[in-house]
Amino acid sequence: MPQVHVYVTLKPTLLDAQGRAVQDALHALGYPDVEDVRIGKFIVLSLRDESDVEQKVADMCNRLLANPVIEDYRFEVVK
């Protein structure tokens, strides 16, 4: 049963409001060296079928898992 790890991240040019909040919190906790924080999504897919995994997951990412207007994605088939 193939398992796929999908990573969805905001495009680097876009301001990550959530990341900024976490960065501020890390500074407040005494980690002033944190220069930037970007927060993304980690999605684990377990598929029943082994055929066309790469193509299928790319389709899923383009259609639903990521919004290509604001996000990039990459994925790896782990088993």
Next chain:
Amino acid sequence: MKFGVVRFPGSNCDQDAYYVIRDVLRRPVDYIWHQESSVRGYDCIILPGGFSYGDYLRTGAIARFSPVMDAVIRHAQDGRPVLGICNGFQILCEAHLLPGALMRNIDRKFICKWVHIRVENARTPWTQAAREGQVLRIPIAHGEGRYVADDATLAELNAEGRVLFRYCDAEGTVDAAANPNGSMENIAGIANKNFNVLGMMPHPERASERILGSTHGRVIFESLLTALLRA
């Protein structure tokens, strides 16, 4: 002239929209459950505000694949009016009926307050009852209303007069101080190429009666009624 207000699981401004159509505009209106596969018989479809599917994954991302959306997309492609308010705007972007996307507000807060928006183009079905440059006082209520698009999309929207509303101050000045959520170029509402699809973050249905503090939202509904009567 019949209106349909789509209800997704998690919609919460559906009753406000329904009420304004029925009791303020006095036009026939139905709720349309998101599992419906047809929107036949309706002249205008409204996608209301709320938190469809709990905003899971991204705002509007899951609602966009509700069964009713195929019919809404066909309705829009036929040149018939679709109005997306707040979460409805987010859904229209996810459905690619409108370009760009709506991201978390720049200051990370959920913002619920009255704002001013300036009518940037009064020659559209949604704004023809307004004056160009007219300032409308309408509330916003959202956590993810920061409009973003790439430079080419922004240039196209501007060139084609498709930015219908921008956040401004009470005098109509569009600047950073009047931008509540960090939207690019203070954009509060945009239309598609044919101007039959409007998405906006402010809530005109919450500003259509004096007792609620403003009647400025009515200009959008009344513009549309005029357009529908003419069609």
